[in-house]
Amino acid sequence: MDDASFTELLTLGQFFPGPNIANVGVIYGRRTNGFAGACLSVTGLYLFPTIITIIAGLLIDRWWGNAHVQQIFGAVMPVASGLMLGTVSRLIKGVPKAFGAFLVLVVTFILMAIVKLPLWIVLLICLPLTMANSFGSARLRRDA
Amino acid sequence: MTLNLFRLFWHSALWSILSVGGMSVTLSDIFRYTVDDMHWITSAQFVAYFAISQALPGPNGMALILIGQKVAGLPGALVTLVSKLVPSSLMAYAGASWYESNQKTAYVKTAAAGLIPITVGLTLASSFVLTVAVDTKISRIILSVITAWVVYRYKSNPIWLILGAGVLGAISTATGINIF
Numbered sequence: 001m002d003d004a005s006f007t008e009l010l011t012l013g014q015f016f017p018g019p020n021i022a023n024v025g026v027i028y029g030r031r032t033n034g035f036a037g038a039c040l041s042v043t044g045l046y047l048f049p050t051i052i053t054i055i056a057g058l059l060i061d062r063w064w065g066n067a068h069v070q071q072i073f074g075a076v077m078p079v080a081s082g083l084m085l086g087t088v089s090r091l092i093k094g095v096p097k098a099f100g101a102f103l104v105l106v107v108t109f110i111l112m113a114i115v116k117l118p119l120w121i122v123l124l125i126c127l128p129l130t131m132a133n134s135f136g137s138a139r140l141r142r143d144a
Numbered sequence: 145m146t147l148n149l150f151r152l153f154w155h156s157a158l159w160s161i162l163s164v165g166g167m168s169v170t171l172s173d174i175f176r177y178t179v180d181d182m183h184w185i186t187s188a189q190f191v192a193y194f195a196i197s198q199a200l201p202g203p204n205g206m207a208l209i210l211i212g213q214k215v216a217g218l219p220g221a222l223v224t225l226v227s228k229l230v231p232s233s234l235m236a237y238a239g240a241s242w243y244e245s246n247q248k249t250a251y252v253k254t255a256a257a258g259l260i261p262i263t264v265g266l267t268l269a270s271s272f273v274l275t276v277a278v279d280t281k282i283s284r285i286i287l288s289v290i291t292a293w294v295v296y297r298y299k300s301n302p303i304w305l306i307l308g309a310g311v312l313g314a315i316s317t318a319t320g321i322n323i324f
Contacts, residue, residue: 023232071317077191088270119158
């Protein structure tokens with residue numbers, strides 16, 4: 001597979017909900033070996049990371065109360081939250097520069113982070129909103 | 145125990161279907177349910193699990209498996225893993241050929257563009273929830289801001305940043321200054 005077809009596969013994986021990498025595995029496995037291929041590729045992608053994660057979970061629960069561990073995580077946790085902040089800053093740069101899109105972004109953020117509604121309710125409100133905006137502005141562009 | 149396993153199953157499956165644009169959009173909802181509503185873990189543990197899943201090799205979103213393990217041991221971890229993977233994978237499996245033959249149409253392109261503001265708004269909410277939970281000291285705020293700037297400016301590998309933070313924390317505890 002070349003770079004271009006991998007990028008296409010990744011876009012495909014991101015279009016569907018769920019972990020992007022699992023979706024890429026499903027779609028690629030399906031193309032080459034059908035249902036068995038899809039199952040095997042997801043299993044292959046998750047088997048070892050799952051074992052490592054479970055062991056890490058046992059270790060952290062065992063040592064969580066330790067003062068040294070607390071100090072180390074005191075530094076690790078803000079870096080992890082900074083990673084998320086940096087990533088989202090990059091994402092914001094990629095949002096279409098249009099009033100409607102930013103309005104949807106802000107409403108989604110407020111309902112989720114400030115009002116703290118369950119995600120399914122936020123999506124129930126914001127999905128129709130963003131689709132109306134996206135299809136409405138596409139139509140405006142076509143008519144212009 | 146059985147009730148908790150069912151809750152893990154039901155909510156992981158829900159997050160699997162609702163995660164438009166990747167698992168990181170569900171983080172603030174996972175926080176709301178597991179920390180605020182169920183009190184299964186503290187907010188510090190939530191962020192610690194998130195940090196571990198970032199540092200370990202493998203797919204994103206493994207923090208949920210750590211929560212499942214904390215709530216119901218190994219069965220909890222496995223139930224969470226399977227119910228987080230199967231619904232979204234089935235959707236990708238069923239929808240892939242439709243998407244492949246329709247992805248160039250204006251309709252699908254417009255729908256995909258419409259998902260972007262929601263994905264970014266939800267990811268911003270996840271970032272906000274993590275920051276409020278963890279940045280409770282000046283030293284921590286400084287670390288978060290520097291990290292965010294580095295990630296924004298240069299596309300850096302998270303594993304090195306987390307390892308670097310681990311070294312900083314180790315120095316802090318070894319020297320006894322305990323600033324974090």
